[in-house]
Every structure is written in structure tokens, then in C-alpha cells.
Amino acid sequence: MNKKKIFNDPIYGFITIPSDLIFDIIEHPYFQRLRRIRQLGLTDLIYPGALHTRFHHALGAMHLMGLAMNTLKSKGHDISDKECEAAQIAILLHDIGHGPFSHVLEHTLLNNTSHEKISNLIISELNKEFKGALDLTEKIFKNTYPRKFLHQLVSSQLDIDRLDYLKRDCFFTGVSEGTIGADRIIKMLEIHKDQLVVEEKGIYSIENFLTARRLMYWQVYLHKTTVSAEKMMIQIVRRAKYLAQQGEKVFASEPLSIFLQNDIGYNDFVKNKKYLKAFLAMDDFDIWASIKSWAHHKDYILSTLCKSLLERKLFKIKLSGKNFDKKEIEILKKELYRKSPEKLLDLSYFLVTGTITNAAYVAQGDKINILMKNGNIVDVASASDLPNIKAISKIVKKHYLCWPKSLYLY
Numbered sequence: 001m002n003k004k005k006i007f008n009d010p011i012y013g014f015i016t017i018p019s020d021l022i023f024d025i026i027e028h029p030y031f032q033r034l035r036r037i038r039q040l041g042l043t044d045l046i047y048p049g050a051l052h053t054r055f056h057h058a059l060g061a062m063h064l065m066g067l068a069m070n071t072l073k074s075k076g077h078d079i080s081d082k083e084c085e086a087a088q089i090a091i092l093l094h095d096i097g098h099g100p101f102s103h104v105l106e107h108t109l110l111n112n113t114s115h116e117k118i119s120n121l122i123i124s125e126l127n128k129e130f131k132g133a134l135d136l137t138e139k140i141f142k143n144t145y146p147r148k149f150l151h152q153l154v155s156s157q158l159d160i161d162r163l164d165y166l167k168r169d170c171f172f173t174g175v176s177e178g179t180i181g182a183d184r185i186i187k188m189l190e191i192h193k194d195q196l197v198v199e200e201k202g203i204y205s206i207e208n209f210l211t212a213r214r215l216m217y218w219q220v221y222l223h224k225t226t227v228s229a230e231k232m233m234i235q236i237v238r239r240a241k242y243l244a245q246q247g248e249k250v251f252a253s254e255p256l257s258i259f260l261q262n263d264i265g266y267n268d269f270v271k272n273k274k275y276l277k278a279f280l281a282m283d284d285f286d287i288w289a290s291i292k293s294w295a296h297h298k299d300y301i302l303s304t305l306c307k308s309l310l311e312r313k314l315f316k317i318k319l320s321g322k323n324f325d326k327k328e329i330e331i332l333k334k335e336l337y338r339k340s341p342e343k344l345l346d347l348s349y350f351l352v353t354g355t356i357t358n359a360a361y362v363a364q365g366d367k368i369n370i371l372m373k374n375g376n377i378v379d380v381a382s383a384s385d386l387p388n389i390k391a392i393s394k395i396v397k398k399h400y401l402c403w404p405k406s407l408y409l410y
Contacts (some may be wrong), residue, residue, distance in 0.1 A: 006060055011167055015063045019085050021133055022062070022092065029280075030096060030122060034058060035285035040228040041104040043220060046314055047173035050220075054095050054102065060164040062092040068153055068160060068186050077191050083150065084086060090154045093137070094161055096122045099279060100287045104230045108237045111265035119277060121269055150296050152196040157361060158185070158206070158368045161203035166212055167218060178216040180209045190371050197371040198380075201234055204370060206380050210392050214360035222356050224400070228317040231402050235349045236291060249303075250294040255281040286307045299347050300342045308404065315352070315402040324353065324401050339406065351401040360392040 003023035007015040034054035043050040070082040097118030139145035163182040170178030188202025199331035244250045244260040255278040295306040370383040
């Protein structure tokens with residue numbers, strides 16, 4: 001069988017699968033599941049074109065990793081074919097642990113378990129299935145391989161993941177402010193003492209990258225209507241879990257039922273493989289099928305939330321740089337309660353508060369380092385002559401308050 005296949009990608013054009021092993025991984029059901037998980041969750045309710053999937057993103061990231069490997073080798077660095085392949089597999093599988101709607105339900109369906117932890121478990125399972133062929137990939141992914149730059153290309157503040165998702169999300173949402181020069185950034189990559197750095201002449205491309213990332217967060221990832229839709233989805237699943245665990249009959253696919261009836265966390269995945277198997281059988285369609293059914297459920301809270309989301313009657317949302325006044329919240333609670341047809345309504349599902357943060361660049365820990373012409377290594381925030389890079393280094397926090405515009409809808 002010919003495994004040297006080519007994908008036609010809207011961002012990069014033709015993408016070639018570089019090895020038989022990578023072809024077999026892409027063909028695996030665990031990876032094919034990513035076709036059914038949206039990259040941007042519910043963002044298509046705001047930007048209708050945002051329908052691309054984790055599958056698209058993973059292939060694009062694999063392609064960029066190949067370009068990065070070629071760039072570094074062309075600069076005289078000794079990187080073996082096995083290291084190149086392992087790095088490409090690591091970035092290909094970096095999102096394999098995402099569940100339905102990506103980040104939206106990460107801490108609702110699961111009990112305090114990040115997708116990175118699940119990705120680790122899945123890569124380990126795939127490594128067993130491929131009889132140790134992913135040993136080096138596991139080491140790179142877990143940052144236990146001595147050549148640290150390989151892990152930094154997979155996960156850091158200037159990793160291949162971010163280079164692809166900014167270009168891809170910018171393209172599919174139509175938000176041109178997120179445009180970055182990924183090709184130029186890759187050409188400017190260097191290795192210094194086994195650490196990833198950027199040549200000094202690439203500093204303005206990094207500045208553009210950080211600025212674009214900050215803008216994409218406010219305009220796309222943390223767009224207030226996106227936040228509103230996501231909070232509604234979270235309340236829907238939260239209510240369905242509550243009802244299921246109270247013994248109520250709640251329609252769900254077999255794998256989704258497991259996660260509704262149980263509070264499953266990382267240790268449960270480790271102890272019992274059936275939970276990982278069930279997780280890998282779920283995707284966005286499990287949730288949407290259930291929401292369509294729950295819209296007719298006898299529980300007023302669940303049915304109202306589901307009908308509202310299906311018909312895009314989203315929560316009103318208010319953002320503020322400071323905490324909301326408690327009196328304002330109490331007045332809103334009384335108004336919602338007065339309007340509610342169900343006077344025993346649990347308002348925690350309809351009045352949602354919290355915070356969102358935008359950290360385009362964190363100047364502590366894993367920094368983006370610039371290799372100056374004199375050989376010095378300098379953090380990009382210090383090397384840049386633009387004051388906005390220092391400003392971007394500050395984490396911006398906003399408080400949100402969500403509530404339905406009316407409970408008379410149904």
C-alpha cells in the first residue's frame with residue numbers, strides 16, 4: 001500500500017505525509033476522531049467560517065514541524081531522521097487528548113483533568129500498540145529527552161502549535177489582525193546550548209506574533225459572545241450530570257453516559273482503561289445529539305438552556321475590569337427569579353460569573369529568547385525596542401457576568 005499520501009491544505013497547499021509510521025498514526029481511530037472535534041468549539045456562532053477541526057490543525061502543525069527541522073538542519077545542526085520523525089509525531093499528537101468542544105468542556109465532563117494529561121496517556125497507549133515505535137516521541141512530549149529544543153518546538157511560548165493555530169484560526173474566522181509570518185519565524189529559529197532561540201533579525205516577526213496572539217484572544221478566543229455561548233454549554237452539561245447522578249433518565253450515547261454518571265479524573269483513567277476507551281469514543285456529535293434531545297426534557301432548566309443554545313438565544317454578557325458589585329448581582333437574581341415560570345429555579349445555572357485572562361507573553365519561566373549578533377541571549381521583552389511588548393507581558397484579567405435576556409422564551 002502506498003503510504004506517501006498528500007493532503008491539500010487551505011493554509012499551506014500540499015502537505016506530504018513524511019513516513020509510513022506517521023501515515024499509520026493518522027489512519028488510527030484515535031487520530032481520526034479529531035475530524036469530529038471543532039478547533040474553536042462554539043466560535044462559529046460568532047464567526048460562521050470557524051468550522052475547522054483539530055484534525056486540520058494537527059496536520060498543519062506536523063507540516064510546520066517538518067519545515068522547522070529542515071531549517072535547523074540547514075544551519076548545521078545534527079538532527080537525526082528519527083528525531084525529525086519523533087518531533088513531527090509529537091506535534092501531530094499534541095491535541096489527541098482533547099474531548100468534545102476542545103477546551104470548553106475540559107473541566108466539566110472531566111474532574112480537574114487537562115487535555116495534556118490525557119494526551120500523555122493516549123500517546124503511551126499508542127506506543128504500546130506500535131510496539132515501542134513512539135519511545136522517542138514520548139520522551140520529547142514529556143520533556144525527558146536531553147535535547148530540550150525538540151520539546152520547546154512542541155510546547156513553549158513560541159511553539160509550532162501556536163504558529164499553526166494563529167494562521168489557521170485567522171484564516172477561518174476572517175480576523176486579519178491575527179496574521180503572522182510563520183514561515184519567516186521558522187526561518188529565524190536557531191539552537192543555542194540545546195535551547196530554542198530566535199536570531200536577532202527575527203525580532204520584529206516575534207513582536208508581530210505576540211501582538212497578533214493578543215488580538216486574537218480578545219477578538220476570537222475570548223470574544224464576549226464566545227464566552228457567553230461556552231458558559232451556556234458548560235451549564236447544560238453541568239445540569240445533565242446533576243440529573244444523571246440523581247437517577248433521572250437523561251438521553252446520552254453510551255460513552256457520554258459514563259461521564260455524566262461519574263466524576264472521572266486523571267487517576268480513574270490510570271486505574272481503569274475503560275474510561276480512556278469511553279473518552280476516545282466521544283466527540284462533538286455526542287454532545288449535540290444529546291442537546292437536541294435534552295431540549296425536550298421535562299427538567300425546565302435543562303430544556304431551557306438547550307433550546308436557547310440551539311436557537312442562538314445566548315446569555316447577555318457584561319465584562320468589567322473589576323469585580324461586579326454584589327448589590328447589582330442580587331438585584332439581577334431577584335429579577336430573574338421574578339420572571340421565572342419555575343419559582344424553585346436554581347439560578348446558579350442562569351446567572352454565571354467568573355474571570356477570563358489574556359496572557360500573550362509570560363515573561364517568567366519559559367521565555368522567548370533572542371540570540372543577539374554579539375552572541376548574548378536576551379528575553380524578547382528586553383530585546384525589543386517597542387514598549388507594547390513589555391505591556392503585552394502583563395496578564396490582563398476581566399470579570400464576566402452572564403444571564404439570560406429573558407426567561408419568558410419558552
